[in-house]
Amino acid sequence: MEIRISIRSFLLISLLCSQVKAFTLNNSAAASFKNDEIKINIAEIDCPNLDNITYTDLLDIAQEAANRFWNTVPTSSLELVRGSVQSVSSNFYTEQICSNSDTNNCTPNAALVVSSDILISCNNNSANFSGSSHVLAVGAPNNIDGENINGALILINDSGTFDTLSRDEQIAVIAHELGHAVGLGHSQHDHNLMYYSSVSTRYKVGEDDSDGISWLYPSGQPFSGGCGTINLVDNEGPKNGFLTFLLGVFLIIVMRKLRNLIRPNYRAF
Ligand SMILES: [Zn+2]
Structure with missing residues (x-):
């Protein structure tokens, strides 16, 4: 006995x-998009150092990132879908995503606020990327109203490094930033897509990724995500x-x- x-x-x-759970959120309001289907749009910005990637390529990469990662989680209702190329101000190429310098407590730059869905642009302001060409991209909801995310922005560092990555690496980078765009922060464990660094183990949805996205966007079925x-x-x-x-x-x-x-x-x- x-x-x-x-x-x-x-x-x-x-x-x-x-x-x-070890997933984190990237805003204190635990905000999320309230519509489950969210478009991924591409900014019509001339990116001098992304000369091997067309707008259509970026749409393809974003769609593949959604379908390979976030759209595969059965306990989440989130569906990221292919958007369109949108004309935007040149500010998206030159300005900082945050109006303050503390990226851990970002005050969105009003000049870059995205009105709805997710927008991907290239950007050459080194302050967005800690002054390093090795910081490949940055992403965050930049239009939050209470617990609602209205719009989010992803900036690809136009330093030339992104252009040299393999297609799988480009897809993983965009998928990681899409995670930030829909409200997730980093995981501490390197087998998750939301691990902060681009490591070889970051090419599939990990437990923290799945739990986090299901917590923010639960499917209609009961989710026993844990206490x-x-x-x-x-x-x-x-x-x-x-x-x-x-x-x-x-x-x-x-x-x-x-x-x-x-x-x-x-x-x-
Ligand atoms: Zn990150």
């Missing part, structure tokens, strides 16, 4: 701990995991006490 209870206890703790636990800050995962472990131990002690209260004491006879 004691062995069976120990196994049951272990399973309970494991189950509870498995519900701790409402969600981290808004990257480094809260381990703390939440420990607290959940303590909760599991507490519940086991309570269960044992209740069992002893309602079970007849046969040894008294």
Whole structure:
């Protein structure tokens, strides 16, 4: 009996701990688009260092990024669809996505606000990319009203590096930025698309990606995404995991006490 209870206890703790999520959001309002079908549009901007990529290529890459990653999650209702090429101000090529310098607490630049859906543009303002050609792109909702995302912007660094990537890498980069555009922050684990760095393991939807997108855009089916636990800050995962472990131990002690209260004491006879 004691062995069976120990196994049951272990399973309970494991189950509870498995519900701790490591996905993050990129805005404190936990905002999301309220329409499930969101278009991905391309800005009609001449990009001198993306000369191997046409507007049609970018539409194809964005569509492939949606279909290979975010549109595949069965527990999410989100559907990213191919949009169109749109004429925009040259500000989209030259200005910063945030009007302040703190990209972790971005105040959207009013000159680049996207009225609806997601817009992808190239951009040559190095401040958007930490002054580095190795920062390939940046993306964020830049038109948020309460819990609603109205529009989001993705800027590709026109440094010449994006142009040299393989097509699979370009698709993964755009897919990662699409994750930011619909409200997700980074995952701490490198087997997720939303891991901050472009590593070889980032070419499929990971558990954090799936959980995050399903939390923001749940499908009509019940989603047992786990106890409402969600981290808004990257480094809260381990703390939440420990607290959940303590909760599991507490519940086991309570269960044992209740069992002893309602079970007849046969040894008294
Ligand atoms: Zn990122």
